[in-house]
Amino acid sequence: MSEVKIVALPGDGIGPEVTQVALDVLETVLEQHDLKLNVTKLPFGGTCYEEFGEPVTDEILQTCKETKVVLLGAVGGPQWDDLSANKRPEAALLKLRSELGVFANLRPIFVHSALAGASTLKEEVIEGTDILIVRELTGGVYFGKPRFTSEENGDPFSVDTMKYSRSEVQRVTRIAFETARLRDKRVCSVDKMNVLESSRMWRKSVLEVAEEYPDVELSHMLVDNAAMQLIRNPKQFDVIVTGNLFGDILSDEASMLTGSIGMLPSASLGGENGLYEPVHGSAPDIAGKGIANPLAAVASAALLCRYSLDLEPAAKKIESAILQLLEEGYRPADIYTEEPGTKLANTGEISNQLLTSLNEMADAS
Structure with a gap:
């Protein structure tokens, strides 16, 4: 054996x-x-x-x-x-x-039909939901430097750095596209490119990878809208790919679709x-x-x-x-x-x- x-x-x-x-x-x-x-x-x-x-x-x-x-x-x-x-x-x-x-965190959000009534949302909204959130796991604001606390004119302040490189974004994006090929062939990339420079890098890098996967449909969504859409119409999503901070928050929010965060597994791969x-x-x-x-x-x-x-x-x-x-x-x-x-x-x-x-x-x- x-x-x-x-x-x-x-x-x-x-x-x-x-x-x-x-x-x-x-x-x-x-x-x-x-x-x-x-x-x-x-x-x-x-x-x-x-x-x-x-x-x-x-x-x-x-x-x-x-x-x-x-x-x-x-x-x-x-x-x-x-x-x-x-x-x-x-x-x-x-x-x-x-x-x-392990740079790619896969979090499946699957609503079992038997548990559709366990969520605080209406059954007709969540029943049939099957989303895979692919979260970048070893970059972004959780790992970015510098990070420190200091003082200016007697007023304490703290700094955290959200940093992403093209290679970091593209390796996790390829994971998202590869898994989408095994599902409904749709990827939604979530960022905050209207405000953050790191998100503008994120979106540009994702677009470059998308050219390698003409069979997969790519869409983009700002993170605040994505948070709303997950509750409004979760079934519109297939695979979501996003950064470390946004993925952490969105996947916890999405857990409520399943009735409890106690239902959510994850796999971190690298x-x-x-x-x-x-x-x-x-x-x-x-x-x-x-x-x-x-x-x-x-x-x-x-x-x-x-x-x-x-x-x-x-x-x-x-x-x-x-x-x-x-x-x-x-x-x-x-x-x-x-x-x-x-x-x-x-x-x-x-x-x-x-x-x-x-x-x-x-x-x-």
Whole structure:
């Protein structure tokens, strides 16, 4: 039996709970494909800071780089809010993305028909929504320099720099166009070119790449309009490509189309490296209560199968198990509504149902 090696970084808050469910699902589906899962679990974020005084160590980063495939839970918590910027759990996440070189963050926004009523928006507006947001992940204002705080005439001020190069824009744009070719062949590039110089560079660079893909339709939208259109008419979008800051905000906004941010997985890709994580945070208020929604983490494991293992059948099995669970009425607390046929399910019950579905699929094949 061949071996699949991954690093798991459970992180903080509900991270360990949802990561374990994802690992159990991943192990089960890989065994069905005669593959053995070999997991190296390492501390990350706040838990790593408590153990080593750093949110991530050089040794942990090196292991991630050597293994190339990383499944992450979540980081952060109020107990670390007062730490200096380079000691906070979030600093570990930025460093990991940079060290792995995972420059393209793929965030699928898919509204399951069974959950169309879970959103605060009208069902007829969101039902059938299927968007892929491709967010540039290692550039822009989160990484740009200089960044500093100073004082002028007794008045403190801070500077962050939004910087993009042509090559940074074009490599993530090619990812967007390639994925669009597998979907509805439409790309919407989101920027703020009417105000920002970096966005004018962004748009010019995207237009140059578009010439290589005559079969894909390209449109442009300013980010403020895109934020509005996501709520007004989300089904108009197929693939959205945008920068780091705008992608962060728009994908969190889009999570509300699905009913909860607890439903959103993500894949961050660069070269042979892949970082997979749910979009949600560490939710320290519910950590340890056994009620966390693990579906985004599980869906992230499906993306791991698709993009890092090139194992599409396994990815589809996991996604089918999620769909079956929802159609049977099981709901974690964050998307539960008292409707006929729905059942409030804790983290363990969700896990058991997913594993049962996967085993039933295997028996039927």
